[in-house]
Amino acid sequence: MTSMVEMLAMGLACPDCPTQSAAREIFFTQDLWVRLTGTLGPLVVTAAAVALFVTKLRRYGLGRDARRVGGGA
């Protein structure tokens, strides 16, 4: 089992270790937008779908209220 001290000495886990720097370099230079689209895109699409759903549900509820208060079906 490698101790944290040994990991630091090997440059595996520290703020500016070579692997951290290399990972950040790849993050910003290789296919960033495609991968960010996959990471963030589903959230944006879901937000739009949820907003549409809540709007429709609210309209449904208000329309139902109006019919019942007005004596409709």
Added chain:
Amino acid sequence: MNRGDTRLVTGGTTIGVGLAGFVDGILFHQILQWHEMVSSVVPPIDLLSVKLNMLYDGVFHAVMWVTTVVGILFLVGAVGEERRLPVGPTFGGAVLVGWGVFNVVEGLVDHQWLGLHHLHPGAGQAAWDAGFIVVSAALAVVGAAVLVHTVRQAEPQLGAA
């Protein structure tokens, strides 16, 4: 539905999205280690590729954390508002809708379209991906049905238009 109900539903769906992301990231990425965020395009075969996947997982978790906070803010806003819908089924149904819709979209975008990762890579990965979408869609449908039923059961609001 009044403004308080709308905030409760919006908060519930937003928190559902955040919970879906956390379950995906914590259960599938970290505990089971079936896949990571970009593991199908950057296979985690050495320390550098593991760290790059870890970085994308971190971005994903950070976004889900912000999403959850936004959902909590909607709930806090609903606390002070008059509400007509019961909290339990309204919040529960909304969470299922958010959870299910996010997983369906994530499955279609990341698994099917971009191929950044697959739920359970290897033999039968297409079946795992399809099953994930089907189960998630079922969650969303059940949540929507609960919400519509809850709205139907609510007493009408006088003066509603």
